[in-house]
Amino acid sequence: MSCTETLREQGYRMTPQRRMILSAIHGSDHHISAEEIYEQIHVKYPQVNISTVYRTLELLKELGLVTETDLGGGKFCYHSVEKGHHHHLICRKCGRIFELDEAVLKPVEGTILRKYGFRPDLSHLAVFGNCVECRK
Amino acid sequence: MSCTETLREQGYRMTPQRRMILSAIHGSDHHISAEEIYEQIHVKYPQVNISTVYRTLELLKELGLVTETDLGGGKFCYHSVEKGHHHHLICRKCGRIFELDEAVLKPVEGTILRKYGFRPDLSHLAVFGNCVECRK
DNA sequence: AGGCTTATTGCAACTAGTTGCAATAAGCCT
DNA sequence: AGGCTTATTGCAACTAGTTGCAATAAGCCT
Ligand SMILES: [Mn+2]
Ligand SMILES: [Mn+2]
Ligand SMILES: [Zn+2]
Ligand SMILES: [Zn+2]
Numbered sequence: 001m002s003c004t005e006t007l008r009e010q011g012y013r014m015t016p017q018r019r020m021i022l023s024a025i026h027g028s029d030h031h032i033s034a035e036e037i038y039e040q041i042h043v044k045y046p047q048v049n050i051s052t053v054y055r056t057l058e059l060l061k062e063l064g065l066v067t068e069t070d071l072g073g074g075k076f077c078y079h080s081v082e083k084g085h086h087h088h089l090i091c092r093k094c095g096r097i098f099e100l101d102e103a104v105l106k107p108v109e110g111t112i113l114r115k116y117g118f119r120p121d122l123s124h125l126a127v128f129g130n131c132v133e134c135r136k
Numbered sequence: 137m138s139c140t141e142t143l144r145e146q147g148y149r150m151t152p153q154r155r156m157i158l159s160a161i162h163g164s165d166h167h168i169s170a171e172e173i174y175e176q177i178h179v180k181y182p183q184v185n186i187s188t189v190y191r192t193l194e195l196l197k198e199l200g201l202v203t204e205t206d207l208g209g210g211k212f213c214y215h216s217v218e219k220g221h222h223h224h225l226i227c228r229k230c231g232r233i234f235e236l237d238e239a240v241l242k243p244v245e246g247t248i249l250r251k252y253g254f255r256p257d258l259s260h261l262a263v264f265g266n267c268v269e270c271r272k
Numbered sequence: 273a274g275g276c277t278t279a280t281t282g283c284a285a286c287t288a289g290t291t292g293c294a295a296t297a298a299g300c301c302t
Numbered sequence: 303a304g305g306c307t308t309a310t311t312g313c314a315a316c317t318a319g320t321t322g323c324a325a326t327a328a329g330c331c332t
Contacts, residue, residue, distance in 0.1 A: 049282045089254045117268030118225045132253035185312045
């Protein structure tokens, strides 16, 4: 199902602003911040307000179309859920970011569900620590 | 080793402000926010600035005396590391917070270290999801 | 195509947290 | 105890993100 269909299905409307925000997210091959999305749109359409960007990201998160992660730089980063399930390992010393396969945390999901009856959302985690290089 | 000793050992100084902030954290049996710490001090000593609270919390984190967690309310929460190692399960629907035993994530720590050479800091995580009640 | 309902937007004012800088005060050394 | 070095503070100005409200516009219904 397309993003537009998902929106419409839940009673939300597709607006030019939302189209531009989605296109910025889908067009970015890395994570993108709210500020970066805003700047990209602002060049062509300066009347678009940054609060619309934040509100739209909030909505896209809720609809499960976009994931939000705190990668430690003081800003949240976003990407399309279509880009696959993975987590991030972030080095506290050098700041480099590595991908962590979803499978590594899968067993824990079951353990938490059985032990606490709690279904954790382990779909896009940021895990801080120290990388190979920085541990030497 | 006491908090004062840890500070001194690293060349930091013990000030009345730091004493008050530490005492607020140690005195609280739950998690406490920066704003709450500030309010508590402000009643008696209105000249103390909130930037000092934020800066001190930053330092105490770095020294490993205090843990910081985003429990989802838009504010960070703090508590003394002395209060034991645990993680939090936070329900996205009802907002209730449950404790998750550290042991549950221990095996993952080893897996990540072996597979990626990355030493993750899994000492105080916030895991979002849905609780028993809200899954019914 | 035009009218109507109501979701969405831009705006302005706000909140949590950060940062540079000059004034202050820990605490070392005599 | 008093002087000196430099870590720390208060202050003011800033950044990322949020929120209430009136104006606007999606898209349904005729
Ligand atoms: Mn990612
Ligand atoms: Mn805790
Ligand atoms: Zn590193
Ligand atoms: Zn719940």
